[in-house]
Amino acid sequence: MMKQYNIAIVGATGAVGKIFIELLESRKFPVNHIYPLGSDRSAGETVLFNNRPVVVGNAENFDFSQVDIAFFSAGASVSIQYAEKVRAAGCVMIDNTSAFRYDDEVPLVVPEVNKEAIKDYKNKYIIANPNCSTAQMVVVLKPIYDAVGISRVNVATYQSVSGSGSEAISELIEQVGLLLNGRPIKPQVYAKQIAFNLLPHIDDFQENGYTKEEMKMVWETQKIFNDPTIQVNATAVRVPVVCGHSEAVHLETKEKISAAQVRTLLKATPGVKVMDTQKPGGYPTPLEATGEDDVFVGRIREDISHPTGIDLWIVADNLRKGAALNSIQIAEVLIDQYLK
Secondary structure, three states: OOOOEEEEEEOOOOHHHHHHHHHHHHOOOOEEEEEEEEOOOOOOOEEEEOOEEEEOEEHHHOOHHHOOEEEEOOOHHHHHHHHHHHHHOOOEEEEOOOOOOOOOOOOEOOHHHHHHHHHHHHHOOEEEOOOHHHHHHHHHHHHHHHHHOEEEEEEEEEEOHHHHOHHHHHHHHHHHHHHHOOOOOOOOOOOOOOOOOOEOOOOOEOOOOOEHHHHHHHHHHHHHOOOOOOEEEEEEEEOOOOOOEEEEEEEEEOOOOOHHHHHHHHHOOOOEEEOOOOOOOOOOOHHHHOOOOOEEEEEEEEOOOOOOEEEEEEEEOOOHHHHHHHHHHHHHHHHHHOOO
């Protein structure tokens, strides 16, 4: 009989937490007991797991020695607060925040790209999940990187409001309703109106003029590929879409590769779905990606401005591959190879 594991989900009532529960069910993860956890505010609520109601506990007084794996998706400050407690309990934290991504002792993992890094989890009993925009991009870059190398990545992201959490989704929907009825709005989650608008600003501005979201893509891509020579230039934009992040990616490869060769490589890549025909609608959008586990790619073409350039359009459900799904894929490798 397959070994079963006790699982905790910290942030279980949030947008990503709900997807965690859904995916643990649909992927038939070997769960013995599940412990949804939250703050004082959400403790006492119930969530459904395998059609059974489970009461949300309070993370503050939870004994993590009861569980083998704890998924954290409640903000970096919460992950930092509990990290030592989780480690001392002998539990592995799979962290979906930015808290430990840049710690040299903590593996930063996208299983399709660098699952071998999971072996280093024992350093701190933490495995970090990358930023959602990085995760979907590197899945597509990996086969190209292996085939011909990549020297530079220039990426513009078009990121949905669900990346900011449930309050941002509510703000977008509320603003649309108010504006369509000619009523004034007062932005709260974002610095400016998000409905019918674009905001070239995600996370805090850094001294170099980039935002932290943009710099995350630089740091994380280099760490995941274990290649500090990859140059990454990012512009991150928030768009009035509920779910699904899109990216216009322009690569400079070390050796020439044709669009047809890229298309063939990606069609053979697990977790990638090529949707690329040169006709109206022959490309992926956030609507196609929402609720799907695959990373979609289209608009594959050779860059007419660079001799070894390749252009791609990459779309994924940011709550799934960008967060919950990637974390669960990490856990699947962990139990298959390390927690036997």
